[in-house]
Amino acid sequence: MILCFPEKLLVVTVATKDTDGFRRFMRSAKHFNYTVLGRSQKWNGGDYMSAPGGGQKVRLLKAALEKMKNADQIILFIDSYDVVFASSPKELLKKFQQSKHRVVFSSETLIWPDRHLEDKHPHVREGNRFLGSGGFIGYLPNIKEMVANWTGEDNESDQLFFTKIYIDPAKRKSINITLDSKCRLFQNLHGALGECCKLSLSLSSGKAFKNVLTTEAFCKFTGY
Numbered sequence: 076m077i078l079c080f081p082e083k084l085l086v087v088t089v090a091t092k093d094t095d096g097f098r099r100f101m102r103s104a105k106h107f108n109y110t111v112l113g114r115s116q117k118w119n120g121g122d123y124m125s126a127p128g129g130g131q132k133v134r135l136l137k138a139a140l141e142k143m144k145n146a147d148q149i150i151l152f153i154d155s156y157d158v159v160f161a162s163s164p165k166e167l168l169k170k171f172q173q174s175k176h177r178v179v180f181s182s183e184t185l186i187w188p189d190r191h192l193e194d195k196h197p198h199v200r201e202g203n204r205f206l207g208s209g210g211f212i213g214y215l216p217n218i219k220e221m222v223a224n225w226t227g228e229d230n231e232s233d234q235l236f237f238t239k240i241y242i243d244p245a246k247r248k249s250i251n252i253t254l255d256s257k258c259r260l261f262q263n264l265h266g267a268l269g270e271c272c273k274l275s276l277s278l279s280s281g282k283a284f285k286n287v288l289t290t291e292a293f294c295k296f297t298g299y
Contacts, residue, residue, distance in 0.1 A: 084164050085148055087139060088155040089132045096156035103159040119229035129208065129233035130225075137222045140215065148215040158210070161262075170259050171212050177251035178213030178221065180206050180241065181261030188232055195242040202256030203263075206241050208234040210261040217250050 086104065090097050119131050136152060149168065171179060182203035186193050196204050213221075221240060240246045241254075255261050 082168075083147060083149045084151060084168055085143075086151045086153070087136060088153050088158075089135050090155050094156055096158075100155040100158050100160075103161075128230050130227045130231035130236070131229035133222055133225045133227070133233045133236060134229060136218075137225055140219050140222065143215055146214070146216050149212065150215055150218050151210075151212045152218070153210040167212070167260065174253060174255075174259075176213075176253040177217040178211060179253055179255050179260060180208070180237065181210040181263055182254040182256045182258065183207040183263050188235055189238070192238060192242060197242075197247075199254065199256045202258065203254065204256065206234070206238050206254060207261070207263050208237045209263065211237075212260065213252075217252075221250050221252075 088100070140150070149171065151167065183205045184203050186196070186205045193205075196206075198204065211218075221237070225236065227236060240250070241252055246252075
């Protein structure tokens, strides 16, 4: 799915089924115009339960980006079945630009799917240390560079693919990647018991959600 914001932001997600979670996601993004990336295609990316999966998302993203040319375009790539927006596109862009990086990934407290890579993750001063592939934001040329070498199968792990890029110092520097360790942009609820409060699926209150450990308001959350 592609959601268009009038200025720089383009929100991209993959949705192959019209689920309750997807409809909730769309209600939270109702101010965007959108078309669907991957509609009417069978999901071949695994179920994430018996084994890692998600490679189909990377393949579809790579194909979609090949048609885009604006170097100033900012891409937000997120899951949609377990995601709602919790703040405005203006707030999202503001916090992304404050990061001073070209690509920002969501973060997690738990490492997955390969725990043997833990020691290769950079240490962070505060917050979560491990990459989450369910949400990332960045400039088009940098994200193109990041997915350019994807040749995997649809049922291979997207999270492992992005993790290996992030833990490679040369690639991390070249693409200019960081993690949203303090959950200013993304709040992943998986493994985050005790971090969050005031969580509500009400889309009419206009109140930002907060992480009570970092006191940061965040713009979307996943895994609810």
